[in-house]
Amino acid sequence: MSRVLVIGCGGVANVAIRKCCQVSEVFTELCIASRTKSKCDALAAELAGKTATKITTAQVDADKVEEVVALIKSYQPDLVMNIALPYQDLTIMDACLECGVNYMDTANYEPEDIEEPEWKAAYEKRCKEKGFSAYFDYTWQWAYREKFEKAGLTALLGCGFDPGVTQAYCAYAKKHEFDTIDTIDILDCNGGDHGYPFATNFNPEVNLREVSAPGSYWEDGHWVEIPPMTIKREYDFDQVGMKDMYLLHHEEIESLAENIPEVKRIRFFMTFGQSYLTHMKCLENVGMLSTTPIEFEGRQIVPIKFLKALLPDPASLGPRTHGKTNIGCIFTGKKDGKDKTYYIYNVCDHQECYKEVASQAISYTTGVPAMCGALMLLTGKWTEKGVHTVEEFDPDPFLDALDKYGLPRSENHNPVLVD
Ligand code: NDP
Numbered sequence: 001m002s003r004v005l006v007i008g009c010g011g012v013a014n015v016a017i018r019k020c021c022q023v024s025e026v027f028t029e030l031c032i033a034s035r036t037k038s039k040c041d042a043l044a045a046e047l048a049g050k051t052a053t054k055i056t057t058a059q060v061d062a063d064k065v066e067e068v069v070a071l072i073k074s075y076q077p078d079l080v081m082n083i084a085l086p087y088q089d090l091t092i093m094d095a096c097l098e099c100g101v102n103y104m105d106t107a108n109y110e111p112e113d114i115e116e117p118e119w120k121a122a123y124e125k126r127c128k129e130k131g132f133s134a135y136f137d138y139t140w141q142w143a144y145r146e147k148f149e150k151a152g153l154t155a156l157l158g159c160g161f162d163p164g165v166t167q168a169y170c171a172y173a174k175k176h177e178f179d180t181i182d183t184i185d186i187l188d189c190n191g192g193d194h195g196y197p198f199a200t201n202f203n204p205e206v207n208l209r210e211v212s213a214p215g216s217y218w219e220d221g222h223w224v225e226i227p228p229m230t231i232k233r234e235y236d237f238d239q240v241g242m243k244d245m246y247l248l249h250h251e252e253i254e255s256l257a258e259n260i261p262e263v264k265r266i267r268f269f270m271t272f273g274q275s276y277l278t279h280m281k282c283l284e285n286v287g288m289l290s291t292t293p294i295e296f297e298g299r300q301i302v303p304i305k306f307l308k309a310l311l312p313d314p315a316s317l318g319p320r321t322h323g324k325t326n327i328g329c330i331f332t333g334k335k336d337g338k339d340k341t342y343y344i345y346n347v348c349d350h351q352e353c354y355k356e357v358a359s360q361a362i363s364y365t366t367g368v369p370a371m372c373g374a375l376m377l378l379t380g381k382w383t384e385k386g387v388h389t390v391e392e393f394d395p396d397p398f399l400d401a402l403d404k405y406g407l408p409r410s411e412n413h414n415p416v417l418v419d
Contacts, residue, residue, distance in 0.1 A: 001028045002378045005077035007062050007092060008084035009034040009043060011202055011315045011359060012106060012160070015367025016083055016374075017043060018357045019405060021051035023371070026378055031075045033058040034084065062088040068095035077101055081374055083367075085203060086136060087112040093144055093155060102153055102377055106160035106370050107206070108251045110136035114291055131223035132216040134249045135209060141387055149386035156382070157389050159373030160366035161327055161346075162188055162268075163252040165407065167391035168398050169329045169344045170256055175395060177342045180262050181333040185418045186250065189271040191240035192323040192350045192361060198279035199312040201362035205304050208289050212280060216249040217267040218257045225249075229277065233269060233418050237326040238410065239347045245269040255389040269418065283307065314363070321350040321360040330415050343415035346407045356406070365407060372401040 006017055009032055020027040030053050032040040040057035047055060060071050062084050072080065072095055082092045082105040089109040096103040111119045114135055127133045141157055148155050158164055166186050174181060190201065200207040216225040231247035250268035257266060283289055288307045293300040328345020346365070353364035373390070376382040381397040390398070399409060 002026060002078045003029040003031070003076060004079050004081060004374060004378070005031045005033060005072065005075055006081045006083060007033050007060060007068070007088070008082065009036070009039040010083070011363035012366045012370065013083035014043060014315065015353075015357050015359050015363045016081065016370040017367075018047070019368055019371035020374070021047055021053045021055075022405070023375065024052035026375055027053050029054045029056075031056045031058055031071075031077065033060040033071055035059070035061055062092055065091045065094045065098070068092055069098050072096070072099040072101055079104065079374055079377055081370060082106075083370060085112075086110045086206060090140060093141065096153065096155070097144070097147055097151055100151060100153065102155070103148075104156035104159055104370070104373055104377065106158060106164065106366055108136050108138055108158055108163070109140040110209075112291075132214070132225050132249055134213045134216070134251075136251055138251065138254050138389075145387045152385055154377060154382070154385055155387040156373055156377060156393075157387060158251060158255075159390055160369050161407075162186060162250065163255075164366075164369045164373070164390050165346065165402065166327070166329055167252050167256060167389055168393075168395040168402075169409075170260060170331075171391040171393070171395040172344065172399055173329070173331045173333075173342055174260060178331065178333040178335050178340065181260055181331050182263065183265045183332045184256065184260075184263055184267070185330045186252070186266075186268045187235060187237070187245065187326075187328060187330065187345070187418070188269065189235070189237045189240055189243050189245065189326040190323075190362065191237065191243065191271070192321045192325065194312075194317045194321040194360070196312055196320075197275055199317060200314060201317065201360065202314050202366070204308045204311050204314070205291075208280065208283075208304060208307075209291070211248060211270070211272070212284055212289055213249055215247040216253075217247060217265065218253050218263070219265045229272075235269070235418060236416065237271075238345070238412075240324050240326045243271040244273075245271045252389070256391060259389070259391050267418075315359070318350075318354045318358055318360045321354070324349050325361045325365060327365065328410075330417060332417065341413070341415055341417060343412040345410055345412075346402070347410060348407060368406050369402065372398055372405060375401055
């Protein structure tokens with residue numbers, strides 16, 4: 001029995017909410033709140049009569065702490081699921097602290113305005129100290145650790161697939177397969193085809209910022225940064241086939257390096273087709289990926305926001321996307337004094353997802369773990385107070401829930417390694 005406030009009603013939230021409604025015995029009441037209330041109302045209307053979960057809706061601008069506080073005070077939830085954008089992480093965490101309620105999200109904080117002087121100064125300092133230059137990092141949310149702990153509250157960070165399930169895979173490998181882990185390669189393969197020359201599978205602004213940033217990996221206790229898309233490998237993915245993949249910076253590397261300190265190297269690879277890369281390079285070269293406002297015909301526009309308006313809405317890709325995703329982690333390390341390797345991954349079919357929740361697999365592979373993470377918090381399986389990433393919790397009940405609710409694991413004890 002619980003009341004949950006979901007903030008955001010985009011592609012990922014749509015899946016998470018539909019999945020929560022499949023587990024009505026836990027998610028007894030849901031409030032869907034977002035900037036555009038009509039989207040919440042449309043989803044609530046679609047679900048009416050199909051679930052025992054009691055759904056209400058609300059309008060909220062989650063950039064404003066006071067609006068989130070007022071909503072939490074009136075709805076009195078047991079948990080706030082932030083499935084809006086990374087820009088709202090801190091304001092929603094502040095509101096949760098003020099109201100004494102648990103918090104979770106699916107992506108770590110980054111600011112919408114990267115020119116904001118206070119953020120920029122902290123960012124430049126962090127780039128020098130840590131050695132990677134992605135806009136997002138855990139510093140901002142880890143700064144809330146003591147406050148959440150003192151308040152007796154839990155903040156669960158980054159509970160999608162990657163970050164999220166990939167960290168649970170690491171915790172599982174550490175708990176069951178290895179005494180010590182030497183290397184972790186996280187491989188994110190999208191073998192889906194939506195038929196458009198160029199579209200992003202989730203929020204275009206967040207996605208394009210991520211993939212156009214320099215790549216980096218963790219090796220021997222420090223970050224190694226490389227120019228974007230300069231380390232390329234080929235890998236033959238189960239049920240997808242041979243794909244080109246590129247080394248990217250990714251947020252879970254940062255927390256894994258801290259929580260599994262013996263690991264010598266952690267890398268993250270994502271597959272991209274040539275058409276996607278050519279379009280992205282061209283858009284970058286002409287300035288369309290810029291987040292800095294420009295003056296255009298008497299008004300200020302942000303190029304990447306304008307681009308977002310032109311690109312297909314990720315939520316509309318569902319019916320057209322065919323193929324599968326394959327996301328997982330390959331480990332090397334030692335068990336009982338012997339070298340061993342291990343690969344744990346999930347394969348997800350875009351069309352199967354569409355049939356079940358009217359969405360493609362990228363939103364599905366993020367929304368299902370968000371629901372399962374909420375389930376862990378609401379059913380008392382994960383109770384640690386403070387601010388935590390997924391690998392800090394017991395992976396077993398979470399992976400069992402993923403097996404049950406649509407993202408079953410596959411294992412390989414003799415995988416091909418990435419050189
Ligand atoms: P969408 O752009 O589809 O949806 C974002 C939603 O947030 C929209 O409903 C939007 O409202 C709402 N929103 C934006 N700003 C505000 C605000 N100020 N106040 C209230 N609501 C707001 O994004 P996705 O669903 O694709 O992504 C959701 C999150 O999931 C992102 O943080 C993304 O980074 C993360 N993600 C994580 C992954 C993982 O594996 N961990 C993978 C993919 C995504 P409106 O309709 O008005 O625009």
